[in-house]
Amino acid sequence: PATSLAWGYWAQTSGLTSKLDDTDRARISRSGISPLPTDTALALLDTALANGAPTLLPAQLNKPALRDQAHNGILPPILTNLINASLTTKSTARPSGERGVPLSQRLQGLSESEQLVELLELVRSNTATVLGHSSPGSLQTDRGFQELGLDSLTAVELRNRLTASTGLRLPATLIFDHPTVNEVAQYLHEELCAPDSDPVDPVLAELDRIERDFNSLSDDLRANLGSRLQSLMAKLAEHSAPDSDGVAQQIESASDNEIFRFIDQELGITRSEED
Structure with missing residues (x-):
């Protein structure tokens, strides 16, 4: 009776995309969706109508971006078959940072102040990534996330990245409950480095x-x-x-x-x- 199309991102500006800024476009690109040229999008519409399937997804995927998601452990499971399976398996098997060593192992041999510095850098670098900054050094760690430019979508992306890096089950409200880089780093420290309690x-x-x-x-x-x-x-x-x-x-x-x-x-x- 009908054909439903879950469209990807069109390159040509429309009423839906006219308010997107550089941060929004960078977020879409990191998600693995490339802009569709108008002629390609219209050709996909003709193909979809001729196909007869009830639901189709006309979108242009960015495989390098998907591989980057797999490397960081945040690739949606539904997309895992679209890239190298061995890369996906390796990357999702351990929560680790850029140095390839699991975060919990890196923290074990550090003093409390050094642990906080490590976690602060983790949060700041991931915040810089989701905001599209070229370097995390420009971020002020005591400024509110909303003041820095995070919205609900980038907040979810930041939570997902930190979940993959730490191995913790972080709440969906993480960024709102702990609204600065410093506060999130402190929260992660409490969760990861709290001394084991006596079972008695x-x-x-x-x-x-x-x-x-x-x-x-x-x-x-x-x-x-x-x-x-x-x-x-x-x-x-x-x-x-x-x-x-x-x-x-x-x-x-x-x-x-x-x-x-x-x-x-x-x-x-x-x-x-x-x-």
Whole structure:
């Protein structure tokens, strides 16, 4: 009943493209779409109408730009078969910067100040790219992204580039939540370089919460909690105590107060006198 055409970018200026500036045209070029000369576009229209397929995409692709996207890990999956498959596989297998070494490895041997410098350069260079600057050195890192000229489209492109470089799952609102180069670099540093937390910390925190709320619990809930703790302590004893059978028997026969006393002594949780 109809033919739908998803047109690429026409070189001839029209009402749709009259407000595009150099930054917009550079962004379109980086996306892998080359401008269509008018005679080529009209020939594609004739071909599409004669083809009879319900949906066609008359566009002129820029393969060097697509290879550059693959190299940076941001090539849309739907386009991967249009370029060298080995290049795509290699580039999407690791988040890395221009030096080919994964970012996480580069950061490991650096001091905190050096890590921030590395990440600042990463954000600034990618911001310069999406804005069409020839050099990142001209960007002021404390100026707002909107003030620098980023719009919603270039913000998405910047987020995608940083996602590919860092391997992090960055939020779609990254640029708006952290509106300067400095703030994004600081955010990446917190995500990539935060010290590993002790896995027992959340368990102890939860026990602290239970202890704080203990006096407000009903008798039934206290009894249920005591039973659960007895079961838990039995499991802990089986994995940690040499004479686990004897300890398990003691725990099964222990009162709630004895169980809480055990938690105080073994896990280092101090309860108040009135508790």
